[in-house]
Amino acid sequence: MGKVLMKGNEVIAEAAVHAGCKYFFGYPITPQSELVAYMARRLPEVGGLFLQAESEIAAINMVYGAASTGVRVMTSSSSPGFSLKQEGISYLVGSELPAVICNIVRGGPGLGNIQPAQSDYFQVTKGGGHGDYNIPVLAPASLQEIVELTQDAFDIADRYRTPVILMGDGMLGQMMEPVEFSERSDTEQCKKEWATTGTRGDGGPKIITSLELDAESLELRNRNLQQKFARIKENEVRYETYHIDDAEYIMVAFGTTARITMNAINKARQDGVKVGLIRPISLWPFPEKPFIETREHVKAYVSVEMSAGQMIEDVRLAVSGHAPVDFYGRTGGVVPTQEEIYDKIITVSGGVTI
Incomplete structure (x- = not known):
């Protein structure tokens, strides 16, 4: 096609x-x-x-x-x-x-x-x-x-x-x-033995x-x-990670917000900040594994959302107190910009390290 x-x-x-x-x-x-x-x-x-x-x-x-x-x-x-x-x-x-x-x-x-x-x-x-x-x-x-x-x-x-x-x-x-x-x-x-298909000789009433x-x-x-x-x-857990192996700070975002966040991460990395991304693809079940694998060495996580902060609860549960969890979000239909998220990365990390 x-x-x-x-x-x-x-x-x-x-x-x-x-x-x-x-x-x-x-x-x-x-x-x-x-x-x-x-x-x-x-x-x-x-x-x-x-x-x-x-x-x-x-x-x-x-x-x-x-x-x-x-x-x-x-x-x-x-x-x-x-x-x-x-x-x-x-x-x-x-x-x-x-x-x-x-x-x-x-x-x-x-x-x-x-x-x-x-x-x-x-x-x-x-x-x-x-x-x-x-x-x-x-x-x-x-x-x-x-x-x-x-x-x-x-x-x-x-x-x-x-x-x-x-x-x-x-x-x-x-x-x-x-x-x-x-x-x-x-x-x-697959054949669905439980389905109600009428009187077709496939067993008794369902x-x-x-x-x-x-x-x-x-x-x-x-x-x-x-x-x-x-x-x-x-x-059925699904997720994507980006630059988390050496990350000192990890952003967490899903959907189109994750795409914007990835661009901000690229800019921050060019400026010397070791930051990565965890993108949940399955919101439920929530992907806890990448948090468990990183939370011992990551200094902070930031949940980025087009909401007042809802996914942050699942992020905090997955991090389980091993590191601070911060938040950046816009509400009411306002889409966060790459510049805003970049500024949040710089604030959380304490500034450019070059």
């Missing part, structure tokens, strides 16, 4: 189609509306079904219905709409149904604005809805990485029978970059529900879910 120039939201949609997704239920909300529009045009071309629901609440419940039949299904939204999906997401987890849910984050709280933000970090990594649960969360930093992580999201969803969140900010959804799509031979389209009125039975179900989450934490 070769490289094509596409907008981020459209890349997500096309990558989902390449991953075998033929069912999409959603509702337009800026800055992810292009994703919905692309699916409306694209899915009929591959024999799929697009349906614009009357609300985000309706959309996530339609996802529940489609997921229970074993098909690959997706929905997407942006922050306020994603909030409306939380009850349905909890139902998906409780019923152990695979689906991919995309959140292109905008400034908040409330209606906020349509500018990029990362302030949904707590919502996606700490459960968001009711009950004891976690969801795998993947945070790409480039449009080519979107292609890869969208495929991964569907595979992880099927592997563990769980919803998976793909999270980016409004900048990632709206930017344009050249990308290349290729068919992956390892797409996990009931998919998150309802369990007996307390001890519900506790057993919760224990099984926690064991699943433990397996995900063991097997």
Whole structure:
């Protein structure tokens, strides 16, 4: 197919189609509306079904219905709409149904604005809805990485029978970059014995529900879910490191903020500051390993976010008191600049060492 120039939201949609997704239920909300529009045009071309629901609440419940039949299904939204999906997401987890849910984050709280933000970090990594649960969360930093992580999201969803969140900010959804799509031979389209496929001679009736009125039975179900989450934490951690081997200071950032931070690191290194980057790609499970490997010799960590400071809690837990953890962030849809992050590096490190 070769490289094509596409907008981020459209890349997500096309990558989902390449991953075998033929069912999409959603509702337009800026800055992810292009994703919905692309699916409306694209899915009929591959024999799929697009349906614009009357609300985000309706959309996530339609996802529940489609997921229970074993098909690959997706929905997407942006922050306020994603909030409306939380009850349905909890139902998906409780019923152990695979689906991919995309959140292109905008400034908040409330209606906020349509500018990029990362302030949904707590919502996606700490459960968001009711009950004891976690969801795998993947945070790409480039449009080519979107292609890869969208495929991964569907595979992880099927592997563990769980919803998976793909999270980016409004900048990632709206930017344009050249990308290349290729068919992956390892797409996990396994037979789903649990799916409700009607009277097709595949056994007796199957009931998919998150309802369990007996307390001890519900506790057993919760224990099984926690064991699943433990397996995900063991097997699905993703991260990237940059110049951490000799780093005395480490910046921590994800998504497009990590790209800006990397440029600031390059400038600081030219000026003699030994600084590196840890970029979480899976926001949950959070990558603790690179912190454990560096925290004995690093003088300080700095969490850089487009929020008031949400990921910093996970950074502090991973560092576990071995070094100070500082923070730099912008909120309300303001994107931190390379110069601002560079100045933060210089402040934390005590100045240029040349």
